[in-house]
Amino acid sequence: MTDTLIFAIPKGRILKEALPLLARAGIEPDADFHDPASRALQFGTNVPGLSLIRVRAFDAATFVAHGAADFGIVGSDVIDEFGYEALYAPVDLKIGGCRLSVAEPKALAEDDDPRSWSHVRVATKYPNITSRHFAARGVQAECVKLNGAMELAPRLGLTNRIVDLVSSGQTLKENGLVEVEVIADVSSRLIVSRPSFKRKAEVMTDWLARFREAVDA
Ligand SMILES: Nc1ncnc2c1ncn2[C@@H]1O[C@H](COP(=O)(O)OP(=O)(O)OP(=O)(O)O)[C@@H](O)[C@H]1O
Ligand SMILES: O=P(O)(O)OC[C@H]1O[C@H](OP(=O)(O)OP(=O)(O)O)[C@H](O)[C@@H]1O
Numbered sequence: 511m512t513d514t515l516i517f518a519i520p521k522g523r524i525l526k527e528a529l530p531l532l533a534r535a536g537i538e539p540d541a542d543f544h545d546p547a548s549r550a551l552q553f554g555t556n557v558p559g560l561s562l563i564r565v566r567a568f569d570a571a572t573f574v575a576h577g578a579a580d581f582g583i584v585g586s587d588v589i590d591e592f593g594y595e596a597l598y599a600p601v602d603l604k605i606g607g608c609r610l611s612v613a614e615p616k617a618l619a620e621d622d623d624p625r626s627w628s629h630v631r632v633a634t635k636y637p638n639i640t641s642r643h644f645a646a647r648g649v650q651a652e653c654v655k656l657n658g659a660m661e662l663a664p665r666l667g668l669t670n671r672i673v674d675l676v677s678s679g680q681t682l683k684e685n686g687l688v689e690v691e692v693i694a695d696v697s698s699r700l701i702v703s704r705p706s707f708k709r710k711a712e713v714m715t716d717w718l719a720r721f722r723e724a725v726d727a
Contacts, residue, residue, distance in 0.1 A: 514560075515559060516552075516573075516578070516580050517561070517562050518573045518579040519562055519583055520564075520565065520566065520567040520582075521564045524567065524585065527606060531603060531724050534727050539555050540553050540555060543564070551564060570582045571597060572592070574597060575592065575596045577703045577706055580706040581700065581706070581714065583698050583701065586694070586696050586698070590638075590694065591639050595704075596704045596705065597701050599699040601699060601722055602698075602725070603699060604725055609675070609676055609692050609694065610636060610673065610694045610696055611673070611689045611691060612691040612692075613661075613676070613688060614671040615664050615686055616687065624690050624691045629651075631669045632653055632673050633653075634660060634674065635655070635674070637653035639673075639693060654668060661687060664685075665686070702718070
């Protein structure tokens with residue numbers, strides 16, 4: 511019997527880079543996946559028994575961690591923020607490269623040293639990573655959770671500082687902010703549900719090999 515498999519793919523900015531990688535691994539979504547008018551959330555593929563779900567980045571990790579999807583793609587930022595034990599992230603896909611950084615207004619940064627902080631208040635989508643990062647050097651982090659547009663927080667007086675993803679630096683620049691500390695380098699990973707991997711070891715081992723080859727191709 512063929513194992514049925516569900517692959518979770520984030521619908522945001524990773525998607526564009528992930529599709530060529532999926533194609534190199536041998537997975538092509540059905541045409542409705544590319545139809546902007548379609549409201550479907552689960553899609554067939556050219557691989558019998560393999561379907562794709564298109565979900566928000568954080569939710570891709572949740573579906574896989576709970577075994578509702580067998581495997582998928584997410585950023586290492588999301589993996590680190592959740593810290594799900596049931597998630598196994600065996601392949602660095604070398605896409606979605608960026609970094610998670612602390613940033614603050616340019617004027618504040620002119621006379622500031624992050625090493626001197628004992629307390630910091632930040633707006634972020636990553637309260638767990640942020641708290642862990644600062645706690646490791648004895649700094650208490652007060653995190654205000656936002657889901658996007660973190661860069662607005664200093665200007666509007668919500669927090670002086672932010673912890674957010676940076677790649678080109680354009681978003682920080684356009685909002686008068688500068689990076690003062692890098693917390694982590696980020697790239698997208700293939701994630702696998704440990705329970706699924708145990709149940710479907712043969713077919714999933716084969717997929718891991720295909721993804722490793724697709725990364726190197
Ligand atoms: N500027 C960036 N450059 C490269 N990769 C990024 C960048 N921003 C985010 N990423 C990666 O893409 C992932 C998804 O980010 P994206 O911005 O598409 O999601 P989002 O829109 O914030 O999430 P959601 O769909 O939940 O609203 C992040 O978890 C990160 O790994
Ligand atoms: O350094 P840059 O190249 O400017 O990229 C950084 C921006 O990219 C991400 O946001 P995204 O565009 O994904 O939107 P979001 O606010 O929905 O997270 C991140 O949250 C920054 O805002």
